[in-house]
Amino acid sequence: MGFLEKIGLKKKETLEKGVEKSREGILNKLGKAFVGKDRVDDQTLDELEEILITSDVGVTTTLEIIQRIEKRVAKDKFVTQAELQTMLREEIVALLKDNDADKPAEFDADFQTKPHVVLVVGVNGVGKTTTIGKLANLYKQAGKKVLLGAADTFRAAAVDQLIIWSERADVPIVQQGQNADPASVAFDTVSSAKARGSDIALIDTAGRLHNKKALMEELTKIKRVMGKVVDGAPHEVILVLDASTGQNAMQQAKAFTEAVDITGLALTKLDGTAKGGIVIGISNELNVPVKYIGLGERMEDLQIFERESFVNALFGE
Numbered sequence: 001m002g003f004l005e006k007i008g009l010k011k012k013e014t015l016e017k018g019v020e021k022s023r024e025g026i027l028n029k030l031g032k033a034f035v036g037k038d039r040v041d042d043q044t045l046d047e048l049e050e051i052l053i054t055s056d057v058g059v060t061t062t063l064e065i066i067q068r069i070e071k072r073v074a075k076d077k078f079v080t081q082a083e084l085q086t087m088l089r090e091e092i093v094a095l096l097k098d099n100d101a102d103k104p105a106e107f108d109a110d111f112q113t114k115p116h117v118v119l120v121v122g123v124n125g126v127g128k129t130t131t132i133g134k135l136a137n138l139y140k141q142a143g144k145k146v147l148l149g150a151a152d153t154f155r156a157a158a159v160d161q162l163i164i165w166s167e168r169a170d171v172p173i174v175q176q177g178q179n180a181d182p183a184s185v186a187f188d189t190v191s192s193a194k195a196r197g198s199d200i201a202l203i204d205t206a207g208r209l210h211n212k213k214a215l216m217e218e219l220t221k222i223k224r225v226m227g228k229v230v231d232g233a234p235h236e237v238i239l240v241l242d243a244s245t246g247q248n249a250m251q252q253a254k255a256f257t258e259a260v261d262i263t264g265l266a267l268t269k270l271d272g273t274a275k276g277g278i279v280i281g282i283s284n285e286l287n288v289p290v291k292y293i294g295l296g297e298r299m300e301d302l303q304i305f306e307r308e309s310f311v312n313a314l315f316g317e
């Protein structure tokens with residue numbers, strides 16, 4: 001077992017369990033659509049289209065997948081359900097690869113700068129703080145010196161929640177309590193990371209809507225202040241999206257990526273939803289890579305997004 005499997009980043013069982021609801025939904029509908037058939041006809045393709053759309057893959061991506069399947073079955077009409085499923089898996093993986101020129105997501109702890117600064121953004125309740133706790137644990141497991149920054153000073157419980165995660169992951173935290181200036185917390189965190197020789201600083205922010213001008217300006221200010229302390233900071237800006245909101249997550253992703261320089265996406269709460277197809281739609285339609293997926297509330301429930309294993313888990317038997 002490699003290191004990444006050991007720390008849970010690529011555990012097949014965790015992934016399969018995490019997307020169980022989505023998979024069951026898809027397979028159930030697929031079984032019904034295929035009952036009594038031994039070939040793929042127009043009706044099967046229509047039903048397949050509906051299955052993908054109702055699984056939140058999204059219209060654009062669904063049509064691209066159907067086109068690919070159509071081409072394949074034009075040559076090869078007689079297929080079993082199992083063969084169709086395999087075809088579906090292969091074509092989705094190929095589609096995602098075609099649309100993703102850069103390298104597949106990896107867990108990268110080989111930082112170019114010290115400290116490497118990561119800012120985590122997104123709307124309220126999507127799982128930002130939880131994802132930071134999980135990431136803190138991963139980097140710590142990878143032998144890195146981690147520092148957390150509690151720049152969500154808006155809600156009373158927000159700082160306390162991050163303190164709890166810092167204890168769980170056993171990493172230090174910089175905080176100034178509720179109502180402190182978030183830019184000041186960000187400044188302190190990055191300065192402290194530099195002084196202590198931290199490898200990575202993970203900074204939490206208050207939930208914000210892309211259409212709230214003041215909050216977006218605050219984010220710009222936080223970013224500018226970080227850059228004063230460490231060149232090029234923040235080096236990563238992770239947008240967290242709640243996958244269980246389906247097409248809503250897609251809308252947020254589009255709006256945020258237009259407003260902020262997002263470097264990667266984290267899609268959370270896949271375990272509680274049948275809308276797991278959204279990961280495929282977002283991965284296909286946006287230029288920003290899906291880096292992480294959240295598969296539960298525990299510290300171990302975060303994985304690196306790998307197209308092939310994800311599609312296999314979602315459309316497997």
Ligand code: GDP
Pocket residue numbers: 122123124125126127128129130131207240268269270271272293294295296297301
């Ligand atoms: P924030 O407001 O964006 O910081 O969101 P939080 O990190 O506070 O998370 C909001 C809620 O979602 C909490 O109850 C978390 O436990 C829960 N949560 C976060 N990620 C996941 C996940 O991957 N799966 C599940 N089931 N719950 C999650």
Ligand code: GDP
Pocket residue numbers: 181182183184185187188221224225
């Ligand atoms: P502004 O654009 O005029 O507000 O000023 P700056 O760009 O210099 O700083 C923006 C924010 O960064 C300030 O409001 C502070 O919260 C924070 N900041 C800048 N310098 C320091 C510093 O030396 N210490 C701390 N704690 N925060 C600082």
Ligand code: MG
Pocket residue numbers: 128129130152158204
């Ligand atoms: Mg939070």
